[in-house]
Amino acid sequence: MKIALLRIGVDTGTGGIHGPLFQDRSFEYIPIPDGFGVDHRTYGNVVGRHGHPLASYFPFSRRAAIARRSVHLDPEFETFTYGDPTRPKAGLSTLTRADLLVFYGGLQGWDFVCDPSLYLFGYFEVEAAGRADDFVEEDFERSFSANFHVRHRAVFEQQRNELVLVKGSPRSRLLQKAVRISEQAINCAGQPLHILSADMRRIFGDFGGHVSIQRSPTRWVAPEFVEKAAMFVRGLR
Numbered sequence: 001m002k003i004a005l006l007r008i009g010v011d012t013g014t015g016g017i018h019g020p021l022f023q024d025r026s027f028e029y030i031p032i033p034d035g036f037g038v039d040h041r042t043y044g045n046v047v048g049r050h051g052h053p054l055a056s057y058f059p060f061s062r063r064a065a066i067a068r069r070s071v072h073l074d075p076e077f078e079t080f081t082y083g084d085p086t087r088p089k090a091g092l093s094t095l096t097r098a099d100l101l102v103f104y105g106g107l108q109g110w111d112f113v114c115d116p117s118l119y120l121f122g123y124f125e126v127e128a129a130g131r132a133d134d135f136v137e138e139d140f141e142r143s144f145s146a147n148f149h150v151r152h153r154a155v156f157e158q159q160r161n162e163l164v165l166v167k168g169s170p171r172s173r174l175l176q177k178a179v180r181i182s183e184q185a186i187n188c189a190g191q192p193l194h195i196l197s198a199d200m201r202r203i204f205g206d207f208g209g210h211v212s213i214q215r216s217p218t219r220w221v222a223p224e225f226v227e228k229a230a231m232f233v234r235g236l237r
Helices: 060-067 087-094 137-143 153-159 198-204 223-234
Strands: 003-007 019-021 081-084 100-109 117-131 164-168 173-180 182-186 192-196
Touching (some): 003 087, 087 117, 087 164, 117 137, 117 223, 192 198, 198 223
């Protein structure tokens, strides 16, 4: 069994904000902007779980403009799909049935004071994964039709040779409550850096000493921590 951790959602570098965290530890998953501008879903017409358009979580001065901006809703947690054509995510094609793809991202207190940190958002229990060329047309229609990279045909044809797709089983979930996994450290340049917290290192290990999870490539859980990590993740709600 394999477990991979992957950062998703807006951040100060892509989108310009952290997602909102509420005092009861509920949250909104806010996807990154659509760089192609092809999706009909926008920050103005997508309503979050708390009943507000996603645009309402951006600074007031940006809301009118961001409301018109289309979203790159990937991963999506209705049919549980994820796609990525970039080289750093190519390793996800090695995931197999019952492996776990765990998602985390940056959140900041919305209705209370809480500094930005990194939190677990949700996870896929993998049903299938591979490069797009590993699948047949029927698979795209049956399993991946809701995925951003597949639903837009021009995007799909442009990215097909590099695109990795992951399908989660019905046991996958977007969490109801966020789980903090980071603590702050200082890098070699004296700048603040989010690293995997000591408590979480006891569950997920230290990724071979690469504990920075601020803007990191996929982090793979070492075999000796997989059983403990899987039990922890599957127990989250």
